[in-house]
Amino acid sequence: MNELNLKRHANRIRKGILDGVHAARSGHPGGSLSATEVFTYLYFEEMNIDPKNPKMEGRDRFVLSKGHTAPGLYATLAERGFFPKEDLVTLRHTGSYLQGHPDMKHIPGVDMSSGSLGQGISAACGMALAAKLRGESYRVYTLLGDGEIQEGQVWEAAMFAAAKKLNHLTVIVDNNNLQIDGAVSEVNSPYPIDDKFESFNFHVINVEDGNDFTQLKAAFGEARRIKDQPVAIILKTVKGKGVSFMENEVGWHGTAPNDEQYKEAIAELEEAYAKLGKEEA
16 A cells, blocks of 8 residues: 555544544543554554454454553554444443453454553463464564553563564554653653663664654564564654644643544644545545
8 A cells, every 4th residue: 555545544543533532531542643653554554454354364463552542443443444433433432342442352353452551462472472383474463652661561571572482473662752640751761662672682673753654664574574583663653643732742641632622633634634635536
């Protein structure tokens, strides 16, 4: 898929994120927006998946370790065709299958229930080990937050992944440098993130702009060429990316926009979409 179409998908996914958290009056827009490009690239370019057959044998797996950014995953799954976009506005509503965190039992396309920070990477390691033991070729991807990697379980899992040479595993860190209490570097600094993963014998790929599709393509292409190590891709991103008044503002970590803010954000995204030009049939 060309970059222009990826940008169109990303724009619509951002709208879906805002639709969901606005309708819920709660949720986590900031980290969902910072990860929109990597969600888009994974589901529209990188992963072997089939929306018509979510449990397809041999499919690639994805685990959203930073499960609170479920609005981003849900908007991506809907954009990819796993379930109707109209359902996004039921986010966090009583009776809705779109809970505040991903639920593998009820949401098509979700491979692992997640939300307890630090645990998703462990589940992904189990999936990657299963692939290795069974001689399967599917790949496993997991997305972590930079605040999440303050959890000790992350590094236990990293040690395990390297010890078992889980080359099926790609760990992605959304490094927007903001968590609920402030700057990651000030709350409990995990830096340098790349050196830490290297010390656990990961092949590390640094991406200077994790909201740029060209750089994402290069990073995931490199990851596929690694045959005897797990891979960690460290993405420098912008919290709240795509909505000017949300960008790099820690307050949008877990705050939903009110009606006026929602209209302003959607108008910005519609303007940005128009600048991409008319979509071909």
